[in-house]
Amino acid sequence: MSKLLLIDDEEPIRKILGLYLRSQGHEVHTAADGQTGLVLFEQERPPIVLTDIKMPGMDGIDVLKKIKEVSPETEVIVITGHGDMDLAVQSLQLDASDFITKPVGNMAISVALRRARERLETRRLLKEYTNNLELMVKEATEELRKVHDFQKNLIQNSIDGIIAADKGEVIVVFNQGSEALLGYAADEVVGKMHMDSIYPPGVGETINETLNAETYGGKNRLVNYENLLISKMGEEIPVRISGARLFEDGAVAGIVCFFQDLREVKRLQQELIQSERLSAIGQAVAGMAHYTKNILNGLQGGVYIVNTSLKKNKPDLLPKGWAMVEKNVGRVSDLVMNMLVYSKEREPDLVECSPNDIAQEVYDIMYQTLEAKLVMSRDLMEKRGVQLKVTEVKLVKDFDLSLSECHLDPSGVHRCLLNIVTNAIDACTMKSDKGKDFSVVIRTRKEDDSIKFEIADNGIGMTEEVQDKLFERFFSTKGPKGTGLGLLVTRKIVDEHGGNISFESAPGKGTTFTIRFPCGKESSNTKAPEG
């Protein structure tokens, strides 16, 4: 099982013990005195040595000392005579593994050897473990170094600018991204410049305030916060900042910030806005072209009938053709006026005027249009002898006659009312159940310091989807018969007046639009201070 060295001056003991130990499977070397024993020890290096204490010449204690000197891990078991307790204690103090007393019993020696082997094994494991531990520490150190290098590379090679400062706000990390962003070399900055010197005046304070607040990602953090940096050349650079204050044992240890260059993003945003604007213009042009073609067809139709009337000398056709021409000239005029209002910023031309007069004008125009249509159907029915089911829309005035004059832009208000009343009438005649009693009410009211116009119809009403898109550019439910400009222009005029527009609508029930204009008297005649 293991290699043993047995040193004893008494030959019978060497023989008997040797026989026994060999029978237990050990390889046994024997020596008759200490000197020889040490020579054999050097040659064989047995892990376990059994030595007698009392020997002539070099005694067991000396053998123990020498062996422990050259090989501390060797297990030395001493054999003492009966009553040599002092020597036994002394040998244990000298790091002997164990002692057995003469006469040496097989049991005693087996137990001593087993303990020695166990100790050897424990020591081997411990050594192995220690070796492993060292290896592990080495590996971990290597890993740590790699991670550190990786992080350093990551920081260095990040496209984003990464800047860290110590608790005194002196910059300690300034990566390549920061160099590219700000135009400084790291050498000029690290250990020399303060965080404050990379911000335009005032921005540093703002950033510190933001760090102290909860606004962007919580206290002591910045998440996707946008502000400016200032470059070496003095250029202000828009950046998105993410950063955090660093803490060590509860105290501020520094700050680290990531800066994403937004110059390119801003440029792309600008381009996107531009291209969206162009595409909106494209759509608008296409819509307008179609609408204008419709008007042109109508005009040509009128001209065709006027020409027929003249060529064939049929004067009765003239009014019909002329009415078509007039109607389409009116449509061109409306279109151009709406486009003009839509296309430029303007101040409303406020004059003293009567809201009821404006409403009356619109009423008259729309009444005539509706009337003309009725006359046309009546004539047609008479002439062709057919029964036509024509949707009649009743236009109702509900004016507050006590309204006094106020400061409004009469042509702007006129346009608003005309657009909304036109829509209201279309809502009644457009694909709705014929035979229903349709009406459009034009209402004027005073409300606090405002003038309120209400246009209420009981036509088809609007679905929520339509309501959502109502004020979108060029949105229309009238197909080629609409420009999608009417409500847009109306809202623009109302906004320019400092008024507001709202509506209520339910499909199948109808729609009510309400426009409020500030009366404007207070603003033009500010009260003189009393006294």
Added chain:
Amino acid sequence: MGKNILIVDDEVEHIDFASTVLEESGYVPIIAMDGNEGMKKVRAEKPDLILLDILMPERSGIGMYHELKRDDETKNIPVVIVTGVARGGHFDDLIVRQGQDLPAPDGYIEKPMNAEAMLKMVDDLVS
């Protein structure tokens, strides 16, 4: 005696215009304001051509077209479809046929109609 042209349309202005133009060119306009009335007039008056607006309420224009083309008595009457926006032959055919195995209409004309274009189409189809 002039040829009979049935105008099926729900807009008084268009009926008035088309009937005037047709009449001045020697045709006899017949008028209907929806598909049901249109079919009655087809059976009663046996028109030589139909100007059919498909943008009438409840798609009755398309319904009427289908009825016309399925009936042996009426399937040979030329039909010109009047539409708000003509997008181009094939697309319009798809809309009019609605997936049915029916012949394509004889022509399309956009509303509001151009008088000369409409007359040329009618002249070509009824002569």
